[in-house]
Amino acid sequence: MTDTPSDTPWWREAVIYQVYIRSFADADGDGIGDIAGIREKLPYLAELGVDALWINPWYASPQADAGYDVADYRAIEPAYGTVSDAEKLIVDAHEHGLRLIPDIVPNHTSDQHVWFRAALADEPGARDRYVFRPGRGPDGAEPPTNWRSHFGGPAWTRVEDGSWYLHLFDPGQPDLNWANPEVAAEFEAVLRFWFDRGVDGFRIDVAHGLVKDPDLPDLTDAADQLGRSYPPGGHPYVDRDGVLEIYEAWRRVADEYPGDRMFVAEAWTPAPDRLARYVAPGRLHTAFNFDYLVAPWDPAALRETIDTTTGRLREVGASATWVLSNHDVVRHPSRYGRPTREVEEVPTSTVARDDRTDVALGARRARAALLLEAALPGGMYVYQGEELGLPEVEDIPSDALQDPTWRRSDYTVRGRDGCRVPLPWSATDGASTGFSPEGADAPWLPQPAGWDAYAADRQQGDPDSVLELYRTVLRLRRADPALGDGELAWVSAPGDAVLHLRREPGFACVVNLGAEPVDLPAHDEVLLTSVPLEDGRLGADAAVWLRVS
Template identity: 50%
Template structure:
């Protein structure tokens, strides 16, 4: 087996609670994922990234874990997970799972034991417990803030405080404690032994904190992190000793297990997470924040290709995931729009906005699929799903709504269960409704509708992924590309004969190129003109090769 399969993989993120429901309880499950393996194979992906499936009270969508070696009974069993691994492997698809090492659930046996134990006990040392500030110790130990709003400290009945950088139901582990380090090595080995091919490391930049007294101030969480690793909470240099130990474990397997860091750090700092001695790959989230602008995209692409090369890794390209407003919607709204304010309004996009978002999303998908490195797709983007802004306050599940005291609606809008069929109570998601309400406009984006339409977003993704594979195998496309901007055009030139041209303007632009058109994100009316908000691939592949790959 190819040990470097992950370097150019197309990875599809499955958020299991919203993917497919096999038992009619309104919640997606592992048997539901198994039922859609043929769909995943037809999409042409190389791997599935499965978001948390562990036992959890769901205070934060499964990222509050009670048991790291089991499956939530609402989602299935360990046997179901074994069956999923087997089904995916038979389809030629590898499996990456989420590991959540910064925090557990407050229902985790370790944390329950900590609350039941006295100050200074071994049980409490596995987490971050501290005495309060102020004359009577009733004030939080520092000004540290939770990502979900409010203080990052919660007081216990006996008067101490514990740290939670996310919800209060997610206490942070103390990674200076040997029990924590040993436990996670054992967890990674447990899943690797079951056949899991890789791991996505949740908030990989947060594990180690500077807990020296007095605690340093860190009043904001949204400012750009420093380039020198000096922040008290994030991106600490000490992290990389932990990840070196993990890499030693991963490399004992054949092929070695891959890992990718979710690390919201400056691009220059991602190199350390992506090095061969560390996790091996790190998410590049720059496009999640980028405006629809040729200069911004060209700079981000060139910079991240350079950093990945320095790390002896490969870059990652991400347009959407379970934590951000879907990119088809971001591209439909004006640059710089306040997404939180738009969500709070609860109004769907206008038809004109939705059409523009669709055009740009199609062009962006083809642009990133033309690049070397891994492309991480989020479930439903291949259907052109927009963010669901219409969810009523009474139906919100994300703790951000509560923690922000109603200032932010949260991430439920990108986590709404998928539409598989145009008909049915939950558009084919399950036989008895869905855990988040689906809008009526989902019917036109259902998979069974798009499968019949050669011009649909789904058809475009299938064609682009198939051509990407063909260009890599038959065309010999390899190496770092030339990336340049020509006015409103971003041009990617790959060794082996692929040229991708994206027109970021709303007007057609003339383009002269010797290669034949392999694929376009919108209809071409006249050559050599590239329509507005369109990506076109040029190359020299034979017609028979393209037809054979598309048919497979």
């Protein structure tokens, strides 16, 4: 494996590709993606130009929430393979120059985990590993608090003896009690188990949510699940100060191993300065920038988010991570293709198909967004299929939906399945467009009509395709000393419809978010455009990279 050829730690400027394993590539024909499928696609990923893979949970799980309900952190889900298969993937990835980062899920386990089964059996000390409480009201028949599950409905489920357990997500995902030292010791052991097998880091699920107020007070606003209405650190289960001590201990574990092992946090915090605390020295290495992900296609909003993020992280010596899509949010070509964008804290789902989506407009803006994202200082994440230009699938038949949000919302909120549809690899290869081998079971989620238009083999070698645009962007980004980690300077003024930034030495990115074409600034060379120039001018919803003096 080739290390980054500089003194900069690789993770400060890496391009990391997110593999949603169930939907990436199915090698054994059961309709579900697997580790063998990832191994087959490593040459594709290396050619794409990414530096590492983040793989969504691959652990043994009853799949109540697509693997985020872990039954055994030291075993692989049988539908995906075995621990031996995972070890082979790690070796193969390294041979292709790719690092590998699995998910870790520390906020909750599966209700099938041996610990939770012991808790239900009321074995001595077992319940203290989770959050059990007596109910309220006559005979304890009411939940202990007014907390709501992120998937809809109460965040509490009653067990046979009348007590209740906390689950901020699905009832099959009971929350752990991080005040219990056994929990901390177990997860440090799990980290070592996988570090010993060569993984290069971990993405931390629900990194903001591990520590709960021991008094478990009611929420002042039961809908506030992100801490917006509380003073910093004051929400009962979001972004409490105690989580930082956990990650200081995890950092010490990572630092025991060679090769710049790293963590990236999924931390939803109420303000950028709170997020910066997670990546201060001695804590985690990076954290996802969700403020950028949810920012609308608007020059003022994008610039404010970029400035706030880079400013806050600079104060603690951390680098930014930029992301446009992931497995929990509506794919950005569809978000950007809507003529109006409702204010959403987290754009995770749609109640029904949004017929206002302008697919062509969204695709054009997504191309420009890529050039802007790749020009920003720090690292970036690519969600599988975005390099193919995949839109959100908004018309999955109701009887095919599998996200627990669909059921927990009484079948009113369709959930996240629309961004999780299996990838189209081949326009002519079988009923699953190459996701599975010929004669395989149907994909676990149905692919829509016309999915073959986005197939990787159809885009291969087409200079106008999204795939070739990604390959070019990532190649130029890796080769240009101005890009990756570092600083940026704005040339455009706040409020301008055109964002114009410079990176040194000698690089500029210009994005036109206005309605009319604009002249290019003085430059020595046009390096790349998101779409062709219009008589030498930069069109609406377009971006250009320039070599400048």
